[in-house]
Amino acid sequence: MSFSEKLAGKTAIVTGAAQGIGRGIALRLARDGASVVLTDLKKDKLEAVAAEIEALGGKTLIQTADISQRDEVFTVVQEAGKAFGHVDIMINNAGIAHVGAVVDATPEDVETIFRINVQGTLWGIQAAAKAFKAQKSKGKIINACSIAGHEGYAFLGIYSATKFAVRALTQAAAKELASSGITVNAYCPGVVGTDMWTEIDRRMAETTGAEIGATYKKYVEGIALGRVETPDDVAGFVSYLASADADYMTGQSVMIDGGLVFR
Numbered sequence: 001m002s003f004s005e006k007l008a009g010k011t012a013i014v015t016g017a018a019q020g021i022g023r024g025i026a027l028r029l030a031r032d033g034a035s036v037v038l039t040d041l042k043k044d045k046l047e048a049v050a051a052e053i054e055a056l057g058g059k060t061l062i063q064t065a066d067i068s069q070r071d072e073v074f075t076v077v078q079e080a081g082k083a084f085g086h087v088d089i090m091i092n093n094a095g096i097a098h099v100g101a102v103v104d105a106t107p108e109d110v111e112t113i114f115r116i117n118v119q120g121t122l123w124g125i126q127a128a129a130k131a132f133k134a135q136k137s138k139g140k141i142i143n144a145c146s147i148a149g150h151e152g153y154a155f156l157g158i159y160s161a162t163k164f165a166v167r168a169l170t171q172a173a174a175k176e177l178a179s180s181g182i183t184v185n186a187y188c189p190g191v192v193g194t195d196m197w198t199e200i201d202r203r204m205a206e207t208t209g210a211e212i213g214a215t216y217k218k219y220v221e222g223i224a225l226g227r228v229e230t231p232d233d234v235a236g237f238v239s240y241l242a243s244a245d246a247d248y249m250t251g252q253s254v255m256i257d258g259g260l261v262f263r
């Protein structure tokens with residue numbers, strides 16, 4: 001891993017950093033020169049990601065936290081500030097999926113996913129905005145949306161609703177925080193080959209009777225660039241959103257999906 005100066009001197013927090021897209025973003029921002037605060041529920045996996053970054057000379061801090069708990073998210077941001085002196089970039093990446101028909105969703109299903117995907121993102125926006133304002137700095141808040149934040153998918157309806165909500169929060173927070181010099185944007189991946197999609201495919205098979213692998217194959221066949229997305233594909237775009245090159249961009253939830261959804 002070679003380091004660049006793109007984010008040198010910056011501190012970035014990445015939620016859901018233990019695996020998948022969050023791990024990819026953490027490694028990329030470290031390569032860009034940022035100190036990276038890694039947060040997730042999974043301590044062992046966070047330690048493995050931290051070891052990867054530190055072995056190559058990067059700086060990290062591990063904070064286990066549940067993003068659905070507002071106080072835990074605020075503590076992560078405070079600890080990041082104490083460890084590195086300031087916080088500059090907040091990546092609200094952690095999220096979960098839900099597979100099932102809209103007509104079958106239970107109050108418990110809906111509450112669980114909204115507490116993580118929507119409230120977890122909201123607490124991250126609040127905690128980061130508070131820190132950036134206290135520092136009087138122009139921070140960047142970057143949220144995980146999805147193609148499902150632009151189109152409601154069959155049997156992913158409740159999940160899609162959470163991502164539409166993330167897009168709404170991204171727009172509203174961008175408008176409210178612009179006068180403080182804080183930008184808020186989101187990345188919208190398509191089909192990334194992570195544990196989340198293995199689980200979506202498995203649950204689709206249970207729900208619709210599709211063969212294992214068939215739902216994943218069907219989605220991937222719709223990608224114009226002809227291959228599944230990798231965490232690095234997402235991380236490259238997040239690196240841009242986190243950089244000074246994106247200073248004039250706010251309130252946007254941008255597709256990074258290999259050409260799957262065209263808006």
Ligand SMILES: NC(=O)C1=CN([C@@H]2O[C@H](COP(=O)(O)OP(=O)(O)OC[C@H]3O[C@@H](n4cnc5c(N)ncnc54)[C@H](O)[C@@H]3O)[C@@H](O)[C@H]2O)C=CC1
Pocket residue numbers: 015016017018019020021022039040041042065066067068093094095096097116120144145146147188189190191192193194195196197
């Ligand atoms: N995989 C995909 O195709 C796509 C994923 N996304 C979004 O990207 C983000 C990351 O997805 P993946 O890496 O694929 O998922 P993943 O399931 O591989 O990783 C998610 C990580 O978030 C953590 N997490 C879950 N709930 C948490 C909580 N309450 N507090 C703290 N950490 C928690 C998990 O422990 C896990 O390490 C999610 O927001 C997802 O909705 C968006 C579009 C496509």
Ligand SMILES: CC(=O)C(C)=O
Pocket residue numbers: 097146147148153156189190191192196200
């Ligand atoms: C997981 C996800 O966001 C989709 C639509 O694949």
